[in-house]
Amino acid sequence: MPHTDSPASREYGASPYRWLILGLLSFSYLLVYVHRMCPAVLAQDLMQSFDTSAAVTGLMASAYFFPYALMQAPGGILADKLGARRLITLCMLVATLGSVLFAVSGSVNAAFWSRVLVGLGLSAVLVPSYKALTYWFPARQFVMGASVIIAIAGLGGVVASSPLAWLSELIGWRSSFMALAGLTFVNGLLIWFLVRDKPTDMGLPRVEPQVSQGTGKTKAAMPVKKSLSLALGSLDFWLLAVWFFFNGGILFSFAGLWAGPYFMGAYGMTKTQAAGVIDLFSFGWVFGPLIFAWIAARFPSRSKVLGLSMTGLGLVCLWLILRNGHMSQMELYLFALSFGFLGAGPAGVCFTAAKERYPVEMAGTVTGLVYVFPMAGSAVFQPLAGVILDMSGHMDSGLTSQDFIPLFILYAVISFVAGLAGFVFRTDRGKKIPKEPTKKMA
Incomplete structure (x- = not known):
């Protein structure tokens, strides 16, 4: 039969590849939490290395959150423009650079701006991940996929506590941040080579019609x-x-x-x-x-x-x-x-x-x-x-x-x-x- 592009004739189905997509996106957000939570076990090391006060250490650690907060609204726009694959890959590369610079920082000022760069890089991971899930998972499975991403991200706090404390005692906090930078870089490569924004980018069918119920038309976003x-x-x-x-x-x-x-x-x-x-x-x-x-x-x-x-x-x-x-x-x-x-x-x-x-x-x-x-x-x-x-x-x-x-x-x-x-x-x-x-x- 000749191919038609109407929802009535097109085949739909959720590909098993969506589980790999979910796994890679979840691991990306796990790394966001590792970067976010790691100062908790390293605070004493940071105060000693930079010979600074608790207030300055808190400001240095919080530098991550300033760009992260400011980028949430623009991040949604960038997710629409670039898609999850390109945006998250870019995020991981920027965070890698920030983590490397933090590891070699010789002053509080350098460490502060390095953390700003890490926060900027990781600010647009969750929103594009959710956007990708809307294409790869049927609507009835979206809440499950979204909950899995948040739950796995919680494991990032585990990685940023005992394992990071053990690693920092073994090789020092600077080398630990270098290792974290390497892991972030590898994750960026995996996102680029293995993740696609939509099933159709791989020649797979859409999971379901992307239309509003009963209208036959996609609902436009509000200005x-x-x-x-x-x-x-x-x-x-x-x-x-x-x-x-x-x-x-x-x-x-x-x-x-x-x-x-x-x-x-x-x-x-x-x-x-x-x-x-x-x-x-x-x-x-x-x-x-x-x-x-x-x-x-x-x-x-x-x-x-x-x-x-x-x-x-x-x-x-x-x-x-x-x-x-x-x-x-x-x-x-x-x-x-x-x-x-x-x-x-x-x-x-x-x-x-x-x-x-x-x-x-x-x-x-x-x-x-x-x-x-x-x-x-x-x-x-x-x-x-x-x-x-x-x-x-x-x-x-x-x-x-x-x-x-x-x-x-x-x-x-x-x-x-x-x-x-x-x-x-x-x-x-x-x-x-x-x-x-x-x-x-x-």
């Missing part, structure tokens, strides 16, 4: 100006922004940087022992998104999930204050697991809430805008935590458990504020209050 106006002009966007800003600030400033110095100073742990506790953050990171996805499917109120999760994190911070310096090893493990679970687990619910609150035509724009805020929170709170610790006056003699109490009080307060923002958020508010005048129908 950027209109999308920005609808998002930035609504209360619910800023409630999600507050929730995610404080969530990311707490999670990445502690688990991503100051947890190592805390466990070593408050409990007399070695770097490797502290990394063993930090591993539990990552296990919460791995299973948290999957468990919260299961909860969200059976518990339709997004506001209650967001509110209760951050309220729970605030209670965990109060637990940390009350038991500061006196936890048993098992209690430390339980604390770290709870912290990672409540901190990282509900992130997918927040993204889902943003998509449900606004028209589907602006889903990409609002997702990119919302994702700015956890990265911005990280950029602010890593150096802010360093300033708070510097105020103890014990950086030279060694931090103690008491030196961290002001920081933990701050974490508890902003957790409850974020929880309140979650409770106030509503996904149906926009349906009740139109954002623009409706046109009279003919």
Whole structure:
């Protein structure tokens, strides 16, 4: 029969090659987390090597998050223009260069700008990965694929703790960053040679018709100006922004940087022992998104999930204050697991809430805008935590458990504020209050 290009006559099917695509994209985002979390076990080494304060070390580590946050909205546009294969390959090459420069940095200034380059390079990995999944996976499997990427990324926190601590003790932190740069470069090559943006790029059929149900036409994206106006002009966007800003600030400033110095100073742990506790953050990171996805499917109120999760994190911070310096090893493990679970687990619910609150035509724009805020929170709170610790006056003699109490009080307060923002958020508010005048129908 002659070939026709109509959806009715074209064959569709999900190729097994999609699992290789998913594996490579997941590994790419795992490397994003390794680069993001590695300062936690290396903070003491960095302070000693550069002979600097906690505040400056926090600023140096947070340099990763400034370009990462700023690039989220443009990253979605670049993903549309370049596709996942070219954009992620470029990202890996830029991050490789930044990691090499960081490894050879002779000053804080050089190290800061090297981390900026790493953050810039890794800023556009998740969004193009999700874009590729929309072509390689049927719609009913997309949530599963997206959850797998987040869950595997959590393993990056595991790699950035005990294994990295062991490697840095074996070959030094500079050589460890060189090894990480090499792994990032190899991953970039694998993406270039093995990943394709769409099945049709390999002569494979599309997984399903790319059309809106019942219309026969692909739904056009909403103009950027209109999308920005609808998002930035609504209360619910800023409630999600507050929730995610404080969530990311707490999670990445502690688990991503100051947890190592805390466990070593408050409990007399070695770097490797502290990394063993930090591993539990990552296990919460791995299973948290999957468990919260299961909860969200059976518990339709997004506001209650967001509110209760951050309220729970605030209670965990109060637990940390009350038991500061006196936890048993098992209690430390339980604390770290709870912290990672409540901190990282509900992130997918927040993204889902943003998509449900606004028209589907602006889903990409609002997702990119919302994702700015956890990265911005990280950029602010890593150096802010360093300033708070510097105020103890014990950086030279060694931090103690008491030196961290002001920081933990701050974490508890902003957790409850974020929880309140979650409770106030509503996904149906926009349906009740139109954002623009409706046109009279003919």
